[in-house]
Amino acid sequence: MSSLELHHIEKSYGSYHALRGIDLTVEQGEFIVMVGPSGCGKSTLLKSIAGLEPITSGTMMINGRDVTHAQPGDRGIAMVFQSYALYPHMTVAQNMGFGLRMAKRPKTEIEEAVTKAAQILRLTDQLEKLPKQLSGGQRQRVAIGRTITRSPEVFLFDEPLSNLDAALRTQMRVEISTLHAKLGATMIYVTHDQVEAMTMASRIVVLNAGRIEQVGSPLELYRNPDNFFVAGFLGAPRMNFFAGRVVQVSTGHVTVQCPLVEPFDVAVVDNAKLAAGDSITIGARPEALGIGSDGGFPAKVHLVEHLGRETILYADAGALQTIGSDTGTGNLTVHLPDVAPFTKGDPVHLRFDPADAYLFGGDEQATLSIPKSI
Amino acid sequence: MPNFWRQHRGWIAPTLFIMPAVVLFGVVIVASSVQSLWISLHDWDGMSPMHWVGLGNYQELFRDPQFFTSLKNNCIWLVVFMLAPPLGLGIALLVNQQIRGMRLVKSLFFIPLVLASVAVGVVFTWVYTPGFGLLALVFSAFGATAPALLSDENLVTFAVVFAALWPQVAFCMVLYLAGLNSLSDDLIGAGQVDGARGLNMLFHVVLPQLTQVTFIAIAITAIGALRSFDMVSVMTQGGPFGSSSVLAYQMYEQSIFSYRFGYGAAIASVLFAIMLVFIVWYLSRIMRADDRGA
Amino acid sequence: MYPRPIAPNAKAHRALYMGLVIAILLAWLAPLCAIILTSMRAPKDIATGNLWGWPTEFGLVDNYVGVFTQTPMARFFLNSLMITIPSVLGVLILSTLAGFVLSKFKFRGSMLLFAVFVGGNFLPAQIMMIPVRDLMVRLGLYDTTYALIIFHIAFQTGFATLFMRNFIAALPNELFEAARAEGASPAQILIHVVLPLVRPALAALAILVFTFIWNDYFWAVVLTISDSVKPVTAGLANLRGQYVSAWNTISAATIIVAVPPVVMFFLMQRHFIAGLTMGAVKG
Numbered sequence A: 001m002s003s004l005e006l007h008h009i010e011k012s013y014g015s016y017h018a019l020r021g022i023d024l025t026v027e028q029g030e031f032i033v034m035v036g037p038s039g040c041g042k043s044t045l046l047k048s049i050a051g052l053e054p055i056t057s058g059t060m061m062i063n064g065r066d067v068t069h070a071q072p073g074d075r076g077i078a079m080v081f082q083s084y085a086l087y088p089h090m091t092v093a094q095n096m097g098f099g100l101r102m103a104k105r106p107k108t109e110i111e112e113a114v115t116k117a118a119q120i121l122r123l124t125d126q127l128e129k130l131p132k133q134l135s136g137g138q139r140q141r142v143a144i145g146r147t148i149t150r151s152p153e154v155f156l157f158d159e160p161l162s163n164l165d166a167a168l169r170t171q172m173r174v175e176i177s178t179l180h181a182k183l184g185a186t187m188i189y190v191t192h193d194q195v196e197a198m199t200m201a202s203r204i205v206v207l208n209a210g211r212i213e214q215v216g217s218p219l220e221l222y223r224n225p226d227n228f229f230v231a232g233f234l235g236a237p238r239m240n241f242f243a244g245r246v247v248q249v250s251t252g253h254v255t256v257q258c259p260l261v262e263p264f265d266v267a268v269v270d271n272a273k274l275a276a277g278d279s280i281t282i283g284a285r286p287e288a289l290g291i292g293s294d295g296g297f298p299a300k301v302h303l304v305e306h307l308g309r310e311t312i313l314y315a316d317a318g319a320l321q322t323i324g325s326d327t328g329t330g331n332l333t334v335h336l337p338d339v340a341p342f343t344k345g346d347p348v349h350l351r352f353d354p355a356d357a358y359l360f361g362g363d364e365q366a367t368l369s370i371p372k373s374i
Numbered sequence B: 001m002p003n004f005w006r007q008h009r010g011w012i013a014p015t016l017f018i019m020p021a022v023v024l025f026g027v028v029i030v031a032s033s034v035q036s037l038w039i040s041l042h043d044w045d046g047m048s049p050m051h052w053v054g055l056g057n058y059q060e061l062f063r064d065p066q067f068f069t070s071l072k073n074n075c076i077w078l079v080v081f082m083l084a085p086p087l088g089l090g091i092a093l094l095v096n097q098q099i100r101g102m103r104l105v106k107s108l109f110f111i112p113l114v115l116a117s118v119a120v121g122v123v124f125t126w127v128y129t130p131g132f133g134l135l136a137l138v139f140s141a142f143g144a145t146a147p148a149l150l151s152d153e154n155l156v157t158f159a160v161v162f163a164a165l166w167p168q169v170a171f172c173m174v175l176y177l178a179g180l181n182s183l184s185d186d187l188i189g190a191g192q193v194d195g196a197r198g199l200n201m202l203f204h205v206v207l208p209q210l211t212q213v214t215f216i217a218i219a220i221t222a223i224g225a226l227r228s229f230d231m232v233s234v235m236t237q238g239g240p241f242g243s244s245s246v247l248a249y250q251m252y253e254q255s256i257f258s259y260r261f262g263y264g265a266a267i268a269s270v271l272f273a274i275m276l277v278f279i280v281w282y283l284s285r286i287m288r289a290d291d292r293g294a
Numbered sequence C: 001m002y003p004r005p006i007a008p009n010a011k012a013h014r015a016l017y018m019g020l021v022i023a024i025l026l027a028w029l030a031p032l033c034a035i036i037l038t039s040m041r042a043p044k045d046i047a048t049g050n051l052w053g054w055p056t057e058f059g060l061v062d063n064y065v066g067v068f069t070q071t072p073m074a075r076f077f078l079n080s081l082m083i084t085i086p087s088v089l090g091v092l093i094l095s096t097l098a099g100f101v102l103s104k105f106k107f108r109g110s111m112l113l114f115a116v117f118v119g120g121n122f123l124p125a126q127i128m129m130i131p132v133r134d135l136m137v138r139l140g141l142y143d144t145t146y147a148l149i150i151f152h153i154a155f156q157t158g159f160a161t162l163f164m165r166n167f168i169a170a171l172p173n174e175l176f177e178a179a180r181a182e183g184a185s186p187a188q189i190l191i192h193v194v195l196p197l198v199r200p201a202l203a204a205l206a207i208l209v210f211t212f213i214w215n216d217y218f219w220a221v222v223l224t225i226s227d228s229v230k231p232v233t234a235g236l237a238n239l240r241g242q243y244v245s246a247w248n249t250i251s252a253a254t255i256i257v258a259v260p261p262v263v264m265f266f267l268m269q270r271h272f273i274a275g276l277t278m279g280a281v282k283g
């Protein structure tokens, strides 16, 4: 029996399709992170699971119970909101006990649950304070504490860390992961921050325009993205993409050509259905690009980010037709694992090993090939 | 059954919550207003059965010189009342200073706003009283004799409107004071840096930021002018000889004193039609602002 | 700040400015002062036009005692309280319920319903006068305080619903979603979340609606005739007819009508202004 099952969930706001057929099965104890660009429907999906937004069609099961039409309070879920949504007129203890009080549980039980949650979240000294007397991190913990007291079957988090500063965010990330390990509960966590996704998830769900693009463990998604979108979404800095063309098709591999690079052979999946002359997209992670004193192709440094031990170069290789680059056409991002004494305007020779290439093509921009080295 | 309740409380509860307001407002306010339109097509004395006359009441209305007097007076109210927003703005600018005691001064300026209009009517009747009212005293101080405003057919409406202006100016002042307090200091600062001062600043920086306040001040003042009843009733009862009557008062007089409910309803309907212009204008802007805000 | 603040150290300038403002204020309140002074004078002074000079004889006590003993003003005052207080309570309850639903529940026609509440509030009283009067006659409530209470609750609910809806709409949605996610029913949300958070709005609304209802004159004359139910406003208008030139008595009665709203205003000025200007300033 799975903890949460979503069968073909659809949700429209008038004529706008916010969710387009979501299917997902979550096992007991998993930490699922949903990522996707802003407006892709993450909050909508989470609120649909919580029962806060009615869905247009589809079914939903929690621990084997059909909850498609159940009230939010009857679903066995608890939710942490982006703005925390603490009741400003209630103390921390009252905030944390509110759910149980609404369920008309005995006072002693409420007190016990609140005390226990406060201990787990180190809030014991704050119980009599009002939310406005707390720091951002403490408010965040109260919001989490409020979900713990009800011991729900599924925890839902909607971008809970986006209102915190960077240092606190890292700390809370660790705390939430620790809490997950301690409670062993199923958690569904929405974020648009891929670092949170990569570090916290047992599985990541990538959403785009109301659809699931891919589901898998962080490394699976990083190594083996199903398509152009997922490849571009996960990994920082972003993967470089540039336009290429198929020049020859043989069994199991194709020969690909693009400006500045010698034609090269790439192994492709069987059902790639490529023909000579097809346009394709070539992908290369910034880590897969290197520099040399000669060879490769010439480019010009456009911007340098010195990160201490590592260096990120934004280089302009004019003839290469980059796609969806953050910094403009012809721009490549290069991630060097060492200190590199470049400055803006320096000429460089970029090296690209075809063995590190991803290949995307077809109508869906599906992945046709991933690097051999992985 | 409890299960049914749990499943459906999502819409049953809000329906129950809003019902009392909807029913009461719907029956007493909305249905009554619609019913008046219906009554205006009848001859009715309030007791015997209604007698259908179609547009007869309206035809009579357009031959009734008193109707045109009232309509003209309503126009005077509307025009003179438009002094309230600028005067209110003026006082607001005057008292928008942080000096000790200014808070109390502001509160004292507000007072006419909370007075009952009946009280304002009595106060100004006393002010206008020939011989020893305040106005007469002022005139005699200059060696002149004050006109008997409330018995002069040509001046009486202006005298009443002037009295009604008193609380209306206070209302506009309150609006503008709140508006001035919500002004963005940055914008004022930017204006100062750009060299705007005094009236230039007022017209090019301050007022453009107060358009919503100005709109509400004008709309509510216009609606208030058309609704005027209390002051006329208390100060002149429409007199002398109907010369200070307004549509609202004429309607009341026709219905309550002459038992001509159909005719009264027709007058009310005309008044309603005129006001509808302002109400729709007001509503459409408020709702649009609301959409933007949401 | 606009106009530019007068510098705190420009003492002379400040004093001069304040003097000007106070002069204007005195002119502004002169009519009211005249009434107050008149209410303290004996009839003899008034008849001779001695309005501002030193009174030849004080009539303050006589006048006010006279209003309460020789006229039914005490009765009117009590009637006003008996009409206004229940009406205000009714309006607060109805508008909180309706405002909550209109702001936090999505349903078809909610915007239209809201527009009807707001628009109805601006209707001229005359357009509903005849049917309302007729309704009260048929219900047997004509010339009772209930007629006024019912009408005032109905009418003020329009404005009050607008007020409460806007206030509740400004409360963050996530607060309500959190409560729902925690299993609170709409009634529980109303009691445990909405009510504690709208208390300041209720205070502002209460004083505004109190003033509106206390000051009402039109419906008082349309729905009541007996002295035993009439509120102060209609009562004052009656006295005007009876005591045509007893200006000392009439002035005292006017002050009595004016005092409750003015006192309320001074006690809760901030709430009053906030309520009155709500909607005017934002957006």
Ligand SMILES: Nc1ncnc2c1ncn2[C@@H]1O[C@H](COP(=O)(O)OP(=O)(O)O)[C@@H](O)[C@H]1O
Pocket (backbone or CB within 6 Å): A013, A016, A018, A036, A037, A038, A039, A040, A041, A042, A043, A044, A045
């Ligand atoms: N109540 C609503 N009415 C109409 N459209 C909505 C509503 N809520 C969300 N949307 C739309 O649905 C899409 C998904 O929104 P959301 O789930 O909030 O995105 P995100 O992934 O950033 O959380 C957005 O394009 C948004 O504009």
Ligand SMILES: [Mg+2]
Pocket (backbone or CB within 6 Å): A042, A043, A044, A159
């Ligand atoms: Mg979101």
